Amino acid sequence: MKIQNLELIxxxxxxxxxxxxxxxxxxxxxxxxxxYRQYMPGDDIRRIDWNVYGRSxxxxxxxxxxxxxxxxxxxxxxxxxxxxxxxxxxxxDYARIIAACLSYFSYHQRDGxxxxxxxxxxxxxIPASRRSGQLFNILxxxxxxxxxxxxxxxxxxxxxxxxxxxRGLIVVISDLYDEPENIMAGLKQLKAxxxxxxxxxxxxxxxxxxxxxxxxxxxxMENKRKMHIIPEYLRTQYLAIINxxxxxxxxxxxxxxxxxxxxDTTKPVDEALFSYLAAREHSH
Amino acid sequence: xxxxxxxxxxGSLALAVPVLIHLVRREKSEIVLFSSLxxxxxxxxxxxxxxxxxxxxxxxxxxxxxxxxxxxxARPYLTQNTNPAAAATNNRGIVLLLxxxxxxxxxxxxxxxxxxxxxxIDAMGSGDRMALVAFNESATMLGQPTADKNAxxxxxxTLEPSYSGTRYYEAFTLADRVFSQMAxxxxxxxxxxxxxxxxxxxxSRESVIGSxxxxxFMNLAVxxxxxxxxxxxxxxxxxxxxxxxxxxxxxxxxxxxKDQPVTVPISVSINGKEATRKxxxxxxxxxxxxxxxxxxxxxxxSKGRVRIEADDPLKLDNDFLFALDRxxxxxxxxxxxxxARQSFFLRQAYTSSPDLPYAVNVTPLQNITPEExxxxxxxxxxxxxxxxxxxxxxxxxxRKTGQGQLVILGENADTGWWxxxxxxxAKTTQKIFVAKDRGRSSVALTTYDHNHSIFKPFxxxxxxxxxxxxxxAYVGMEARPGATVxxxxxxxxxxxxxxxxxxxxxxxxxxxxxxxxxxxxxxPSFLPLFHEMVSYLSRYNESQGWYALGEGIPVVGGLESxxxxxxxxxxxxxxxxxxxxxxxxxxxxTTPGFHEIRVGPDTRVVAVNPPAAESNLEVMPPEDLIASVxxxxxxxxxxxxxxxxxxxxxxxxxxxxxxFLLFALLAGIAEIxxxxxxxxxx
Numbered sequence: 001m002k003i004q005n006l007e008l009i010x011x012x013x014x015x016x017x018x019x020x021x022x023x024x025x026x027x028x029x030x031x032x033x034x035x036y037r038q039y040m041p042g043d044d045i046r047r048i049d050w051n052v053y054g055r056s057x058x059x060x061x062x063x064x065x066x067x068x069x070x071x072x073x074x075x076x077x078x079x080x081x082x083x084x085x086x087x088x089x090x091x092x093d094y095a096r097i098i099a100a101c102l103s104y105f106s107y108h109q110r111d112g113x114x115x116x117x118x119x120x121x122x123x124x125x126i127p128a129s130r131r132s133g134q135l136f137n138i139l140x141x142x143x144x145x146x147x148x149x150x151x152x153x154x155x156x157x158x159x160x161x162x163x164x165x166x167r168g169l170i171v172v173i174s175d176l177y178d179e180p181e182n183i184m185a186g187l188k189q190l191k192a193x194x195x196x197x198x199x200x201x202x203x204x205x206x207x208x209x210x211x212x213x214x215x216x217x218x219x220x221m222e223n224k225r226k227m228h229i230i231p232e233y234l235r236t237q238y239l240a241i242i243n244x245x246x247x248x249x250x251x252x253x254x255x256x257x258x259x260x261x262x263x264d265t266t267k268p269v270d271e272a273l274f275s276y277l278a279a280r281e282h283s284h
Numbered sequence: 285x286x287x288x289x290x291x292x293x294x295g296s297l298a299l300a301v302p303v304l305i306h307l308v309r310r311e312k313s314e315i316v317l318f319s320s321l322x323x324x325x326x327x328x329x330x331x332x333x334x335x336x337x338x339x340x341x342x343x344x345x346x347x348x349x350x351x352x353x354x355x356x357x358a359r360p361y362l363t364q365n366t367n368p369a370a371a372a373t374n375n376r377g378i379v380l381l382l383x384x385x386x387x388x389x390x391x392x393x394x395x396x397x398x399x400x401x402x403x404x405i406d407a408m409g410s411g412d413r414m415a416l417v418a419f420n421e422s423a424t425m426l427g428q429p430t431a432d433k434n435a436x437x438x439x440x441x442t443l444e445p446s447y448s449g450t451r452y453y454e455a456f457t458l459a460d461r462v463f464s465q466m467a468x469x470x471x472x473x474x475x476x477x478x479x480x481x482x483x484x485x486x487x488s489r490e491s492v493i494g495s496x497x498x499x500x501f502m503n504l505a506v507x508x509x510x511x512x513x514x515x516x517x518x519x520x521x522x523x524x525x526x527x528x529x530x531x532x533x534x535x536x537x538x539x540x541x542k543d544q545p546v547t548v549p550i551s552v553s554i555n556g557k558e559a560t561r562k563x564x565x566x567x568x569x570x571x572x573x574x575x576x577x578x579x580x581x582x583x584x585x586s587k588g589r590v591r592i593e594a595d596d597p598l599k600l601d602n603d604f605l606f607a608l609d610r611x612x613x614x615x616x617x618x619x620x621x622x623x624a625r626q627s628f629f630l631r632q633a634y635t636s637s638p639d640l641p642y643a644v645n646v647t648p649l650q651n652i653t654p655e656e657x658x659x660x661x662x663x664x665x666x667x668x669x670x671x672x673x674x675x676x677x678x679x680x681x682x683r684k685t686g687q688g689q690l691v692i693l694g695e696n697a698d699t700g701w702w703x704x705x706x707x708x709x710a711k712t713t714q715k716i717f718v719a720k721d722r723g724r725s726s727v728a729l730t731t732y733d734h735n736h737s738i739f740k741p742f743x744x745x746x747x748x749x750x751x752x753x754x755x756x757a758y759v760g761m762e763a764r765p766g767a768t769v770x771x772x773x774x775x776x777x778x779x780x781x782x783x784x785x786x787x788x789x790x791x792x793x794x795x796x797x798x799x800x801x802x803x804x805x806x807x808p809s810f811l812p813l814f815h816e817m818v819s820y821l822s823r824y825n826e827s828q829g830w831y832a833l834g835e836g837i838p839v840v841g842g843l844e845s846x847x848x849x850x851x852x853x854x855x856x857x858x859x860x861x862x863x864x865x866x867x868x869x870x871x872x873x874t875t876p877g878f879h880e881i882r883v884g885p886d887t888r889v890v891a892v893n894p895p896a897a898e899s900n901l902e903v904m905p906p907e908d909l910i911a912s913v914x915x916x917x918x919x920x921x922x923x924x925x926x927x928x929x930x931x932x933x934x935x936x937x938x939x940x941x942x943x944f945l946l947f948a949l950l951a952g953i954a955e956i957x958x959x960x961x962x963x964x965x966x
Binding site for chain 1: 314315316317318319320321322323324325326327328336339
């Protein structure tokens with residue numbers, strides 16, 4: 001995937017998504033005045049400039065030029081398991097698009113955007129910034145990543161907890177193939193430092209339904225381990241375990257005020273943006 | 285337990301199908317890349333094992349259902365247990381079937397048979413009773429069933445190999461009758477034989493041995509036997525009218541050995557003197573024909589023998605006997621009215637070939653003398669107007685001595701005179717001219733006595749037809765009392781009339797034989813009809829070259845009542861009683877060789893050969909033979925050999941298939957339950 005393509009996708013998705021909204025959510029958070037606009041029913045009455053009303057007896061809204069006060073860091077899981085895809089879209093591709101969209105959206109929102117890719121360790125780190133060329137760097141990195149190793153949250157999150165100096169919004173895009181306690185330990189540490197955390201749990205439909213019929217050798221894409229499996233025998237137990245895993249994550253994250261969204265790669269990426277916006281609003 | 289339909293067990297091969305599919309699919313399992321085995325590894329082994337067990341249980345249940353269905357279709361039944369009490373008392377009824385057919389003369393087979401029989405007698409228990417049955421083409425009991433071993437041994441000593449063929453069916457029938465007389469708890473049938481295949485007629489009727497009879501056999505057959513034999517000899521004709529035999533004696537030599545050919549000298553001897561000899565080669569399991577002719581024969585019967593000089597253990601089939609009869613030709617006197625060409629066709633009919641057994645003399649009536657008439661076997665009166673009294677009286681006398689007379693009435697006949705001739709079997713009326721009197725162009729001979737020997741050629745050949753000749757005129761006649769009409773025209777008028785038996789041989793034919801009143805002489809049926817009429821009137825019989833042992837040989841009375849007897853090859857005389865004229869009696873020879881048949885002063889020789897089929901020593905598996913004659917329990921029941929109690933017992937023994945079907949049903953229900961549970965859970 002070329003960077004231009006990635007950017008194009010991100011722009012198409014983001015602008016299409018933004019145009020569909022009834023109100024413009026990204027104005028109004030800054031302090032620099034931009035212009036007045038006549039009040040329209042549905043507008044927030046808190047933004048009415050009462051001074052103008054007093055002078056002209058007309059209702060005007062005060063509009064400000066956007067200025068970020070948020071730093072967004074996207075944590076993208078590039079472990080081997082992310083390379084799985086039962087259909088046309090692999091989890092990593094789905095994650096790439098989401099990451100690109102969020103980067104694009106945030107960058108044009110004048111937020112500082114950063115990217116950290118990880119598997120068992122930190123693979124690459126672009127600290128959050130809003131300087132020019134940042135988006136290009138991020139998109140180039142997103143494009144470059146090649147999933148290979150296993151997943152382990154401990155080390156990357158510890159690294160982040162140590163080196164993340166300013167608080168902001170952390171978006172974790174991962175299939176979360178690690179023990180919930182390992183995941184939660186790191187996330188809680190980040191949360192404790194005042195960060196808002198949003199977790200997008202990317203799962204393939206086959207991982208959630210396990211529809212395999214024929215007995216076969218299943219090969220782990222992370223550690224290449226093989227196992228002879230008769231799906232018929234395992235399906236029930238497997239689904240119970242994975243649902244339990246998701247339920248635990250959801251519960252623990254909810255308890256720690258971390259936004260958690262399970263993303264099925266067959267669903268459109270809009271949902272990710274909604275979650276992001278909700279989390280962003282929350283961070284204000 | 286046994287099975288009624290064991291072939292259904294092949295259905296159990298279906299059991300291998302699911303197992304094979306399982307193994308094949310296991311071998312071919314693919315590799316599927318999956319994101320992580322993390323959660324799959326967490327599935328407890330216990331659950332997998334339970335599922336595996338469940339599936340194994342399902343498979344086992346399905347296999348069990350298949351097996352039970354196969355078993356129920358195979359119709360299992362419980363075999364009857366032999367009564368141990370009866371076995372303990374040794375109370376057995378044993379029938380020993382001993383083959384003494386001619387093939388048992390092969391090598392030391394018959395001695396081996398006797399040794400085996402003695403061994404069986406010696407092995408009898410104290411309460412056992414035994415009956416010895418010797419069989420060949422018929423079956424004979426050698427004394428009554430007894431427990432006395434000495435009596436059985438003595439009876440066995442009298443047994444000799446016969447010259448007859450083999451028929452198992454008769455032996456088994458007799459054995460069954462013997463069993464019905466013996467009130468023994470346990471029945472045992474022992475067959476000691478060379479188990480020749482020829483002895484079993486596959487179309488033989490129903491099974492005769494009860495299902496409760498325990499059968500054993502002792503097979504005396506020799507593997508790949510060495511035997512060259514004469515299958516048959518064709519002697520055509522068996523009567524010669526010339527010194528040098530111009531017919532053909534053709535011998536069929538068969539080599540019964542299957543692996544190598546054989547070269548044997550073969551000779552023909554007449555009356556003990558070798559006439560001709562040659563050497564022939566016979567292929568393995570093949571047949572070669574050897575033809576002989578041109579040897580000299582004395583007047584009367586000659587004893588012929590075809591012999592092959594083969595060194596094999598069965599000697600009897602190396603000789604084959606036949607009889608040839610050299611006779612003087614039949615003397616036929618044709619008396620006509622002296623008109624030109626009147627007897628032309630008749631003379632031609634009897635002299636067209638030198639091989640024909642007729643010597644013909646044609647004389648006009650005016651030249652004939654009473655003395656001349658007596659010199660001939662048959663006199664043909666060919667359309668003479670009337671007979672002088674002395675001639676007529678002489679003919680009446682000669683008929684009584686055996687002379688045959690054929691009266692042909694035609695355009696010259698004085699119908700009034702012939703009508704007044706009381707000895708003529710026909711009353712003549714008038715000459716009928718078909719066109720004038722019947723209003724049609726001609727009539728045909730359409731009806732005749734199909735059983736009469738003069739019409740034999742028309743019965744045996746489809747090419748000869750009497751009705752092809754057209755008759756334009758004939759002498760009207762009707763049969764006198766006692767006379768027989770042998771043939772009629774299509775309008776119902778008689779054509780040929782035969783005299784009554786007491787008046788001896790006279791035939792009347794009522795149309796000319798000179799192609800004037802009919803076109804019969806130009807038709808193919810003319811020669812055989814007039815040959816047969818003259819042969820019949822002369823009492824001439826074609827004799828047969830040889831008979832097979834066991835075949836009935838006809839002995840026919842002559843002109844006068846006379847005593848008949850047969851002298852067998854050993855010189856023993858067997859009387860056949862008094863035979864009246866023309867009476868036939870059959871005798872069945874029991875010994876191969878030349879037999880002399882004497883009827884009054886006449887003597888004829890017949891050759892009798894043992895059945896050639898016995899030379900073929902091909903073996904029938906004894907198990908097959910026993911299976912063919914022993915009833916199954918089902919047959920016994922159908923044949924009504926069981927009483928009501930037996931029937932119920934039998935039915936009980938056969939109900940096993942119901943249980944198998946019931947178990948299959950239960951297993952099916954269990955399978956549905958377990959499968960439903962397993963899949964619902966899934």
